[in-house]
Amino acid sequence: MLQVYLVRHGETQWNAERRIQGQSDSALTENGERQAWQVAGRARALGVTHIISSDLGRTRRTAEIIAEACGCDIIFDERLRELNMGVLERRKMDTLTEEEEGWRRRLVDGTPDGRIPEGESMQELSNRMHEALNACRELPEGSRPLLVSHGMALGGLVSTILGLPASAERRLRLRNCSISRVDYQHSPWLASGWVVETAGDISHLDAPALDELQR
Ligand SMILES: O=C(O)[C@H](O)COP(=O)(O)O
Numbered sequence: 001m002l003q004v005y006l007v008r009h010g011e012t013q014w015n016a017e018r019r020i021q022g023q024s025d026s027a028l029t030e031n032g033e034r035q036a037w038q039v040a041g042r043a044r045a046l047g048v049t050h051i052i053s054s055d056l057g058r059t060r061r062t063a064e065i066i067a068e069a070c071g072c073d074i075i076f077d078e079r080l081r082e083l084n085m086g087v088l089e090r091r092k093m094d095t096l097t098e099e100e101e102g103w104r105r106r107l108v109d110g111t112p113d114g115r116i117p118e119g120e121s122m123q124e125l126s127n128r129m130h131e132a133l134n135a136c137r138e139l140p141e142g143s144r145p146l147l148v149s150h151g152m153a154l155g156g157l158v159s160t161i162l163g164l165p166a167s168a169e170r171r172l173r174l175r176n177c178s179i180s181r182v183d184y185q186h187s188p189w190l191a192s193g194w195v196v197e198t199a200g201d202i203s204h205l206d207a208p209a210l211d212e213l214q215r
Pocket residue numbers: 008009015019020021022023082085149150151152
């Protein structure tokens with residue numbers, strides 16, 4: 001059985017300011033760095049052997065901290081990037097017009113073909129996330145990989161493994177530096193292929209991120 005750990009990056013400046021990131025970027029806050037060290041300790045205890053990360057700055061920094069704790073190299077994979085949020089990237093949520101908030105709400109509420117103008121749909125996001133996850137099956141026997149990615153990207157991946165539409169991803173609360181685990185297996189008791197073992201575990205963190213307290 002292949003066990004794959006899924007980690008969302010640490011809290012960023014824009015998470016704390018409630019500014020939309022998508023494939024734009026902002027640095028980890030001090031709290032985000034601390035969260036990354038805490039999840040890194042958990043990853044070391046879990047025996048992680050490979051770290052595969054989105055190439056955006058916030059995931060890159062989180063992956064570097066986990067790699068230092070685990071003594072692994074990092075493979076960067078752009079398929080693990082956050083949803084492209086088109087014209088709304090870099091905008092503060094409380095400055096959106098009614099029309100813009102409507103585009104965002106359609107994504108959050110789970111309209112299957114919702115997309116922000118010039119952005120990506122949840123199905124497109126989920127397809128590339130599955131490709132990146134399936135690439136883990138090529139790693140040597142006994143590997144225990146950890147993917148570092150983003151809230152909507154990981155939410156879409158876990159939702160679709162559960163058989164929900166990719167647009168159901170906002171039904172999952174995947175907090176900064178939470179760990180989820182998915183297994184590739186052929187147990188007689190479970191559906192063949194990927195199954196979800198845990199989603200959104202934050203028991204290794206000593207405090208939730210600022211943006212999470214506001215939700
Ligand atoms: O602002 C965003 O892009 C998303 O809502 C959250 O993305 P993140 O997981 O990269 O913070």
